[in-house]
Amino acid sequence: MNRFLLTQGLSIISACKKETGDIWQAHFGAAAIGSWFFAQNPALDIGTRQQIHTQAEKMVRSVYASENGSRSDQAEDGPQVDRAKAEAAVLNALERTIDGLHWVGHNVIYSAASLSAIRELDGWGTDEQIAGLVELIASFEKTIPGRSWIGYSASEVKRLPIAPEDGFPLIAGPEELSAFVLEELASFSVIYRAEAHHDLIGHLLTFSHALNVLHDLGYPEFFERGLVPLLKLAKALRASRSIAAMETVKLVSSVDRLPLQPAKRSAYLPLDSKFWAEDYERTNWDFGHVFKFAHSFYDHLARVNKSELSYIQAFRYVIAQ
DSSP states (O other), X not given: OOOHHHHHHHHHHHHHHHHHSSSXXXXXXXXXXXXXXXXXXXXXXXXXXXXXXXXXXXXXHHHHHSTTOOSOSSOOSXXXXXXXXXXXXXXXXXXXXXXXXXXXXXXXXXXXHHHHHHHHHTSOOXXXXXXXXXXXXXXXXXXXXXXXXXXXXHHHHHHOOOOGGGOOOOOOSHHHHHHHHHHHHHTOSOOBSSTTTHHHHHHHHHHHHHHHHHHHTTOHHHHHHHHHHXXXXXXXXXXXXXXXXXXXXXXXXXXXXXXXXXXXXXXXXXXXXXXHTSXXXXXXXXXXXXXXXXXHXXXXXXXXXXXXXXXXXXXXXXXOO
């Protein structure tokens, strides 16, 4: 398959800090990489795979055409960095933040996406491009857990302890982690369309998937160290499973307002060609999450080797609004 989405996804992540001074445009790079891996799903027919590639390539080109994305989609000039050296540089940057919850796990999400693409390509990037990846990932140091929470403030989430009385299961590897997050997903009686709820649930899927990818790539120590911040996110979300009185709920958010609105149910799932018949450009591909959430959810399903209806029905309220 064409590796365009892998190389350009890496390019977007690498150039993010330099071009925008922020961390968020890298979403589209991680989404491009996620779309490429998701399109390998054996349950997809050829036509649906092509639909996914078409939408993802359109997303990538929209980044190049944006105000902050003036660069071309051509590779940088210069010798390519050795794969092992490139991976080591990314991991050294991640080492600085892996033990904490930073922006609901995007330090890990960006790192895992970059590492998986570099491994698949057997190396990528010039010294300058690898330095761009390192700069982005290192910039998560001392950042907040996230900006929108139900039942907690960001500072309270940061200080949340993980204790035996929380009842979290023993998680020894990716299969256990996938089973855990899918059960957490299915435990919500209502999923609200809010950054403090829907988006956090979605990132519980993507953050945990990123930890699984690190384990797959041969870095189990990063998987193990990332579990505590992931469980902090899960613990905070548990406080929002059942909201008895919307008017009295504690909402700490710079973007969400009460009353929270229930998320809409997606009639189609990402394995269905009808899902991709929608033109997601009009919603900016949900900032790339239309690809990222699909990739992570189905990867979790594959690891537990069962398709519980409760998992799938809950995911319908997460995937696309």
